[in-house]
Amino acid sequence: MHIRDAADVEAAVRAAIAREQPIEIIGHSSKRSIGHAMATNAVLDVSALNAVTCYEPNELIITVQAGAPLDDVLSLIDSKSQEFAFEPMDTALLLGARSGRGTVGGMIGAGLAGPRRIKAGGARDHLLGAHAVSGFGDSFKAGGRVVKNVTGYDLCKLLAGSWGTLAVMTEVTLKVMPKAETGRTLVLRGLDDVTANRAMTAALGSPYDVSGAAHAPHPALRAAARGALARLASRGHGATLLRLEGIVASVAHRATALAADLASFGMAELIEDAESAALWRDIRDVTPFAADGALGAWPVWRIVCPPASGGAFGQALARETGGEVIYDWGGGLLWAALPPSVDAHAVLLRQRLAAIGGHATLLRADEGTRRTVDVFHQQEKGVAALAERVRLSFDPKSILNRGRLTRTSIS
Amino acid sequence: MPIMMPASDQMVLNRRDAIVADLRAIVPGEGVIFSAAEMLPYESDALTAYRQPPMVVVLPETTEQVSRILKYCFDNGIKVVPRGSGTSLSGGALPLEDAVLLGLGKFKRIREIDLDNRVVVTEPGVTNLAISQAVAHAGFYYAPDPSSQIACSIGGNIAENSGGVHCLKYGMTTNNVLGCELVLMSGEILRIGGKAPEQAGYDLMGIITGSEGLLGVVTEVTVRILRKPETARALLVGFPQVEAAGECVARIIGAGIIPGGMEMMDKPAIHAAEAFVHADYPLDVEALLIIELDGPSIEVDELIKRVEAIALGCGSTTCRISGSEAERDLFWAGRKAAFPAVGRISPDYLCMDGTIPRGALPRALARIRDLGEKYGLGVANVFHAGDGNLHPLILYDANKPGEMDKAEAFGAEILRCCVELGGVLTGEHGVGIEKRDLMPHMFSEVDLNQQQRLKCAFDARGLLNPGKVFPTLHRCAELGRVHVHSGKLAFPDLPRF
Ligand SMILES: Cc1cc2nc3c(=O)[nH]c(=O)nc-3n(C[C@H](O)[C@H](O)[C@H](O)COP(=O)(O)OP(=O)(O)OC[C@H]3O[C@@H](n4cnc5c(N)ncnc54)[C@H](O)[C@@H]3O)c2cc1C
Ligand SMILES: Cc1cc2nc3c(=O)[nH]c(=O)nc-3n(C[C@H](O)[C@H](O)[C@H](O)COP(=O)(O)OP(=O)(O)OC[C@H]3O[C@@H](n4cnc5c(N)ncnc54)[C@H](O)[C@@H]3O)c2cc1C
Numbered sequence: 001m002h003i004r005d006a007a008d009v010e011a012a013v014r015a016a017i018a019r020e021q022p023i024e025i026i027g028h029s030s031k032r033s034i035g036h037a038m039a040t041n042a043v044l045d046v047s048a049l050n051a052v053t054c055y056e057p058n059e060l061i062i063t064v065q066a067g068a069p070l071d072d073v074l075s076l077i078d079s080k081s082q083e084f085a086f087e088p089m090d091t092a093l094l095l096g097a098r099s100g101r102g103t104v105g106g107m108i109g110a111g112l113a114g115p116r117r118i119k120a121g122g123a124r125d126h127l128l129g130a131h132a133v134s135g136f137g138d139s140f141k142a143g144g145r146v147v148k149n150v151t152g153y154d155l156c157k158l159l160a161g162s163w164g165t166l167a168v169m170t171e172v173t174l175k176v177m178p179k180a181e182t183g184r185t186l187v188l189r190g191l192d193d194v195t196a197n198r199a200m201t202a203a204l205g206s207p208y209d210v211s212g213a214a215h216a217p218h219p220a221l222r223a224a225a226r227g228a229l230a231r232l233a234s235r236g237h238g239a240t241l242l243r244l245e246g247i248v249a250s251v252a253h254r255a256t257a258l259a260a261d262l263a264s265f266g267m268a269e270l271i272e273d274a275e276s277a278a279l280w281r282d283i284r285d286v287t288p289f290a291a292d293g294a295l296g297a298w299p300v301w302r303i304v305c306p307p308a309s310g311g312a313f314g315q316a317l318a319r320e321t322g323g324e325v326i327y328d329w330g331g332g333l334l335w336a337a338l339p340p341s342v343d344a345h346a347v348l349l350r351q352r353l354a355a356i357g358g359h360a361t362l363l364r365a366d367e368g369t370r371r372t373v374d375v376f377h378q379q380e381k382g383v384a385a386l387a388e389r390v391r392l393s394f395d396p397k398s399i400l401n402r403g404r405l406t407r408t409s410i411s
Numbered sequence: 412m413p414i415m416m417p418a419s420d421q422m423v424l425n426r427r428d429a430i431v432a433d434l435r436a437i438v439p440g441e442g443v444i445f446s447a448a449e450m451l452p453y454e455s456d457a458l459t460a461y462r463q464p465p466m467v468v469v470l471p472e473t474t475e476q477v478s479r480i481l482k483y484c485f486d487n488g489i490k491v492v493p494r495g496s497g498t499s500l501s502g503g504a505l506p507l508e509d510a511v512l513l514g515l516g517k518f519k520r521i522r523e524i525d526l527d528n529r530v531v532v533t534e535p536g537v538t539n540l541a542i543s544q545a546v547a548h549a550g551f552y553y554a555p556d557p558s559s560q561i562a563c564s565i566g567g568n569i570a571e572n573s574g575g576v577h578c579l580k581y582g583m584t585t586n587n588v589l590g591c592e593l594v595l596m597s598g599e600i601l602r603i604g605g606k607a608p609e610q611a612g613y614d615l616m617g618i619i620t621g622s623e624g625l626l627g628v629v630t631e632v633t634v635r636i637l638r639k640p641e642t643a644r645a646l647l648v649g650f651p652q653v654e655a656a657g658e659c660v661a662r663i664i665g666a667g668i669i670p671g672g673m674e675m676m677d678k679p680a681i682h683a684a685e686a687f688v689h690a691d692y693p694l695d696v697e698a699l700l701i702i703e704l705d706g707p708s709i710e711v712d713e714l715i716k717r718v719e720a721i722a723l724g725c726g727s728t729t730c731r732i733s734g735s736e737a738e739r740d741l742f743w744a745g746r747k748a749a750f751p752a753v754g755r756i757s758p759d760y761l762c763m764d765g766t767i768p769r770g771a772l773p774r775a776l777a778r779i780r781d782l783g784e785k786y787g788l789g790v791a792n793v794f795h796a797g798d799g800n801l802h803p804l805i806l807y808d809a810n811k812p813g814e815m816d817k818a819e820a821f822g823a824e825i826l827r828c829c830v831e832l833g834g835v836l837t838g839e840h841g842v843g844i845e846k847r848d849l850m851p852h853m854f855s856e857v858d859l860n861q862q863q864r865l866k867c868a869f870d871a872r873g874l875l876n877p878g879k880v881f882p883t884l885h886r887c888a889e890l891g892r893v894h895v896h897s898g899k900l901a902f903p904d905l906p907r908f
Contacts, residue, residue, distance in 0.1 A: 017893055058665045059768050081667060117608060124614050125586050136893050140861045141854070146766045147579075148798040148838035150572045150621045151846075151853055152880065153862045154585065157617025166613075178667030201527050207550065207638045209706065250710030257707075306606035308527035332608040359611035377611040382601045387612050389868035394861070396893060405612075 003048050003067075006131060006139050006170040012044055013168065013399065014137035022402035025164040027067055027103030031110050033095050034363060035163060035375050039403040047103060049170055057082060060176050061128060061145055066105030066169040073104055077176050085177040086122050087114030089284045094300060095364060096291030105169045111161025114284035115212040115243070118204065118307075118329045124160035126175045132159060132167035135395025145173045158390065164401040166394040180245035184255050185212075185276040186268040190237040193217060193318075193327070197311025199265040200330040203242045204307070206261055208254040212243030213330035214283045215311075220324040223295050223337075224288040228278035240265075243280060283328055289337045291364070295324060298337040299344040299365040305358030307332035313356055321345050346373045376405050414461065414502075414844050416878045419509040423489055427466055430489065434469050434511070437479045442517075444468040453512050456497040456504040457559075458845055460815065465492065465506035470514045474592060474600060474630040477513070481628065482598025484511055490874050491596070493624040495535065495567030498559045500762060501843025503571065503623045503879055513628065515566050521545050522631065528606045530589060532633050535566025539573075542634065551636040554581035557839070558747065566629045571841045572621030576672035576703075579797035581637065583839070585620040592631035593619060596870040606633060618865065623841050624876045626869040643671060643705040644715055645739045648722045649696030649729035653677060656698035657772035659725040660796045663702070664769070666721060668714055671705035673797035674746050677776065680753065680791040680804070684745035687752035692745055693729045700796060701742050749793045750804065757789065757806035759815070763822045765829030766838035769799045778828050779803055786821040788814075800838035801829065827852050842880045850882050859883075864890050 003009055016023045022040040026032065027047055049065035052073065056062075057080040064073055070088070077083060089112045092099040108130075113122035129143035142155030158166060188199055196215040203210045221233035232239050242262075244254045259268040271279060282288075289295050305313060310331025318325045323338035323345070338345045344365055353360055359377035362370065379387060392398075423430070427445075435443045444450055445467045454462040471477045484491050490510035497504050506512045518534035521542070525532070526549055531542055539560040543552040556575035557563055563573065569591065574583040581587070590604025603619065604610035619626055650656040656675055663670065676684065676699045685692040692699060700722075704714045715732055722730050733739035745752070753760050767775050776792065783790045789806040803825055807818040826836050826846060830853050836846045850859060859881060866873070867887035877884060 056768075056770070058661045059770060060664060061768075121582065121586050122609060124617055125582065134861060136861075138857045138861065138894075140858045142858075142861075144766075144833075144835045144853075146768055146799055146834050146838070148574060148583070148766045148795065148800045149835045150583075150839055150841055151835045151837050152842065152850065152859075153618055153865055154572070154621050155618070155862065155865070157585070157614040157620075158865075160614060160617075162613055178664075178669070181667070205526060205529065205551075205638055207641050207707075209640075246706070247710055247713055249713050250707050253707050253709045304607045304609045304611075306528045307608065308525075329608055357605045358607040359609075379612055380602065382599055383603060383612075383615070386595075386601065386868065387615065390613055390615070390618075390865065393864040393868040393891075396891060 003044070003046055005049070006133065009044070009046065009133045009168050009170050010137060010139050013133050013135065016042065016399050017135070017137050017397055020397060022399050025168050025401055027106035028101040030097045030101045031091060031095070031106060034110070035404045036370055036407055037367060037403070038401060044168065046105060046168065046170070052076065053171060060147070061173055062176055063145065063171060063173040064104050065171050066103065068104045070102040070104055070107055071100050081179045082176040083179050084126060084174065085116060085120035086126055087116040087284055088112060088123065089114045091285070093290040094286050096296070104172060108160050108169065108172060109162065109164045115214060115280055115328050118213065118332065119209070119211045120177070124157050127156040127160050127172060128175055129173040130156055130159055130169050131171040132169045134167045135397060135399045139170070143173070147175060163404050165391060165405055166400065168400065181247045182251050182273060183243060183245040183276050184251050185271040185279055186242040186255060186259055187232070187271055188240040188262065188266050188268055191215070191240050191265060193315040193325070194311040195265065196238070196240040196327070197308065197331045199240055199262055200242070201308050202262060203258060204330045206258060208244060208258045209246070210242050210258070211245045212241065212280055212283070215240045215327040216288065217325065220288050220326050223293055223324060224282065225290065225293045227282045227287050228275060229282040229287055232279070241279060241283065243276065283326070286326060286335045288326060289335060295337040298323070298339055299369060300363050301336040301338065301349065301360050302363045303334040303336060303353065303358060303360040304332060305334065305353060305356055309356040310334055313352065317349060317352065320348065343373050344369050350377070374407055416507060417884060419507070420488070423509045424466065431467050433483060434467060434480065437483065438469055438471050438476050442470045442472065444470070453494065453497070453506060453514070456499040456502060458500055458502040458505070458843070461502050461505050461844065463506050463508060465512035466509055468512045468514060470517050472517045474594065477594045477628055477630055478598045478600050480511070480513060481594055481596055484874060485597050485872065488872070488874070490877055492876050493628050495564030495570070496538070496562050498563045499567065499571060499841065499843060500764070501837070501841040501845040503841050503843040505844055507878065515564065518566070518630065525606065526551065529636050530606050530633050531636055532631065533565055534631060535569070535629050536564050539563055539565055539568055546636050550639050552639050553587065553634055554637050555584050555587055565632050565634065569620050569629050569632060570622065570624045571839070574839045576674060576795065579673060579795070580669050580671050585617060587635045588616060588620055588632060589635060590616060590633040591619065591629050593627040594630055595627045596872065596875045604633065623843065623880050625866055625880060626875070640671070640705040641707045642711055643703055643739065644711050645701055645703040645733045645742045646715060646718055646722070647729070647731045647742045648700045648702065648727045649693040650698045650725070650727055651696060653698045653776050654773040655726045656700055659700060659722050659727065660772070661769055662721045662725060663718055666717065668717060670702050670797060672701070672703040674701045675699065675794050675796035676746060676749060677792040679789065680749050680793045683752040683756050683791060684749050687755060688744045688748050690741050690745035696728060701746055746793070753791050753804045753806070758808040758810065761805040761807065761818045761822050763803045763805065763825050764800070764837050764840040765826045765834055766798070766800045767829050767832045767834035771832040771834070772796070772799065775801065775828065775832055779825055782821055782824050786817050788818060788821055798838070799834065823849060844879055847880060848882050850880070860890055867891070
């Protein structure tokens, strides 16, 4: 069925309910290799819902149909010097998918935020409103078109990152933010992971408004085949990166002050403008672990933990598995490429992680591995039961993306 | 105007003495209050026009006690109304005749200050301001700053998704909370999120925040703290027309500048505030903006220049820039005292809270003016201009028969107008009972049903804070049915179940 509008989505979902046949929801399906294989061969493709409904730069909002190509939307808002502040990541390199693909609905469905999450929040913080069709076959709206809104439950928060298991979004309103005038990166060289973690903690606790704090140990850096991180690697040593953004005078001042604050960690070198931006794109998209690179055959984990614990955790993980780790969010986000093993080191990793609190998603792995390992983190029993009740309150017949999030529900 | 509340359960009321005794077995001593005189302070929240003594007040001190109380009430079909500091302006904590009022005021301990992870773990009864005070020594603060911050509890902030002047730049409560301990109506204790920047699975914390005490009782919160900006300076800018002030706000944002705060007052509010605090506000203007820039001094100095130029370009007639902390405080003093100041010029006032798209500001103010004439009531406007959150203060005299009803009808019309202009019914005070019956103006029955189904996932028996937020109560079983309407079915020939 060709989906032209929300009514078509509603009709398609209702038909699926009537047939009791689950459907897979896709935008451009650039992230189809994340999660568990779905127990269906029926696909609901929303990519034809691709119009920009309304863009009001002065209101800092944009409303688009969910299938709108992200590429187009990003260039549109870029033309007004605006952006999505949560810096959504492009998973194409990591997953070995075609670049330039992806819809806004898919971006929200996946909810993967980039380096600026520590300052600006995640996708969930920028979704102001949505129209969506639930697994009841009902078209409902959530939120609104204004930034300050506490009218009713904030259903948008649930939709972001729900991987299409609650409702099919047909239209979304997102907050946009002005782009910073400039950006600079301070680079500290040769710190071990734990020390780097301490440097990032100090930077993030400073008044200098750091908008990115990442660390790439040298072996991980060296895996980068091209781009800004590869250029850094060629000069030996791991790199700890701290980003400052804003108006020119302020960034210059803060860079000097922050470098002085961090003097005990070493002399910081300064990378400016375009090269700085390129560095953060590489961190965001985890280019050293690219599917066509040296570590391309290794499974990749996305681990979220309390930031100050990241360094020690990652260092131990790399040592125990022989893998490589890259740190973002000041230590709160770890990308780990681990040598292939029966369970992609899931048991070890999740056991260790339980001690500090956090969760891990197996973002890249072959289908065989994904069939035996829980891609998404298993929650504590009571929370998992609540989450399941929440899911059923949107989709009682499990029509939408059945089996995507949990291995056990494949039937 | 009487607000319909859920019918009282006579069976529960008849068992009151037994219930009091049972609760005392859980919370001994002074933790259970049931004399009329002692329950008086709990009769209402800050929406004082509505009062209702609760059946009994219980003030637990531990999560374990909260869990046992809720389980007891769950097993016995007794309704529960949670309460923090009782500063809600929408009647969220208004008791019910047949409900237990669960006060969280004794949860006053900050459990952990973790500067390395930039979080504070605290009990829900701690005030908003106390969190900032607890980390001030290290140069940190908690960003969301409702004007009620000295009094309101962080638990109430979570329930209401509260915000303040800083929200434009630093977000509301929802953007600054990482996790909580939640007790469900069944008594089950859950941990949602924690110190990690993101939680696993669905964003349950995001849905609990702003749920107005209808989903569960929060017994611990993990909030993000931020390092204080190096400095802050403010501009006080007056305009001969409201439209020009609105234009100025739009151009500042359009220029890519996000101030730490951007507030607006109209003429009646300016005059009331000036008479009260003598902040030296210009009295010959129709609108006054207070714009605060924060960050490193070098940045603030530069942005002040840019904002000043924009203001002049929009035809501002006064533009003063704070030269000292004392002067900045003075600029804010009037705005911060605007509500009590208005309270001095009118026996009573009703504070409304709707949001509109920024661009609709002039149209909204014109409509409010017209409505004021229609109802014959004065109105002063104070609002968070940066994010379009209006606070019209409707002036009336409760002693004059019929005036309160008129004020409420006026307020409802303002909120409906906000929705018509593309905005929403409430920007920060919540729906509570105050705006409950206006919900269908913004949401269709289908929209509301979806929200209520979610409520059922947390509280299947509907015992937690019923009568708030939703204009009609539904049974969860009836909401759970899938309707496939034959009229709309796209494939009518397919078999239906
Ligand atoms: C130039 C460029 C820049 C990019 N930058 C970013 C970036 O900054 N941030 C970023 O995250 N990505 C970025 N991407 C990557 C990628 O395009 C997105 O994440 C993307 O939008 C995924 O969309 P998709 O349609 O391919 O998702 P799919 O793989 O089709 O879907 C992803 C998930 O969302 C669900 N889903 C899809 N559509 C809907 C819907 N309408 N309703 C409900 N659920 C739905 C699916 O079921 C699935 O679970 C970028 C891509 C390009 C080309
Ligand atoms: C003078 C004044 C100024 C104000 N200014 C602002 C402002 O600038 N911004 C703003 O957003 N609000 C403002 N408010 C409104 C109010 O202060 C906030 O809504 C505040 O968050 C309420 O907190 P509280 O502890 O008083 O909650 P209460 O009034 O006790 O309760 C509010 C709601 O929260 C629920 N609740 C309370 N604690 C819990 C808990 N632990 N678990 C679950 N549910 C709970 C209650 O059931 C109720 O529904 C103002 C109020 C006043 C009186």
